Amino acid sequence: MAKTAFHSIHQIVKRIPAGRVATYGQISRMLDGALSAQFVGWALHNAPEDVPWHRVINSKGGVSTRAVLGYAPDLQRQLLEAEGVVFDDDARCDLDVYLWDGSP
């Protein structure tokens, strides 16, 4: 019953289980490419607290909050590590292990 793709993004992000992560491009494909990855980032910035936006990362497997001065750049990494996601020295996580495949 999502009137807008904006709302659909929140629905998908909420479906991401703890300990898993999803990429902007993947979410874009989940919506059948009905939207652009750029909009996903913007939607997360406007996402309510019910949306675990910290589970959404860029295609490199790293956090993307670098452009958000309102939050700590390491905040997203800290939240993911609290859920069991391990980051490498390059600030990247193993997408082969933590990438959400769309299943719980």
Added chain:
DNA sequence: GAAGTGACAAGGT
């Protein structure tokens, strides 16, 4: 009412 802005990705050169 219209234009600009914004947590990006992917392909091409």
Added chain:
DNA sequence: CACCTTGCCACTT
């Protein structure tokens, strides 16, 4: 391998 261009929707001024 690295850098540059295009595409997208909703919200703000």
